[in-house]
Amino acid sequence: MFDILSLLQCLLPQINATTMRQLNQIIMAMLAMNGRITMLGISRWTGAGGSYPSMLRFFHTVIPWATLFWLFFRKHLFRANEV
Numbered sequence: 556m557f558d559i560l561s562l563l564q565c566l567l568p569q570i571n572a573t574t575m576r577q578l579n580q581i582i583m584a585m586l587a588m589n590g591r592i593t594m595l596g597i598s599r600w601t602g603a604g605g606s607y608p609s610m611l612r613f614f615h616t617v618i619p620w621a622t623l624f625w626l627f628f629r630k631h632l633f634r635a636n637e638v
Contacts, residue, residue: 559582559586560579560582560583562627562631563575563578563582563627565626565627565631566623566627568626569619569622569623569626570619574613574616576604577605577609577613580601580602581597581601581613583601584596584600584605585597587600588600594607594610594611594614
């Protein structure tokens with residue numbers, strides 16, 4: 556499970572360390588959860604540093620998702636010499 560978090564290190568140039576830490580906590584909580592996934596449920600599964608107000612701040616943060624998807628694709632999936 557922790558291999559997933561190491562894949563996200565390529566995103567650090569585009570988002571700040573706080574947002575990355577919150578994203579890591581949310582990912583780990585969502586992977587551990589079952590049933591409905593809500594902000595309240597995520598905040599309960601994150602433990603220390605993942606309070607409900609922290610979830611609200613994260614989900615109100617403007618994140619350049621298209622840029623992050625492109626960085627992730629270019630780093631881990633794109634093969635220049637393949638069709």
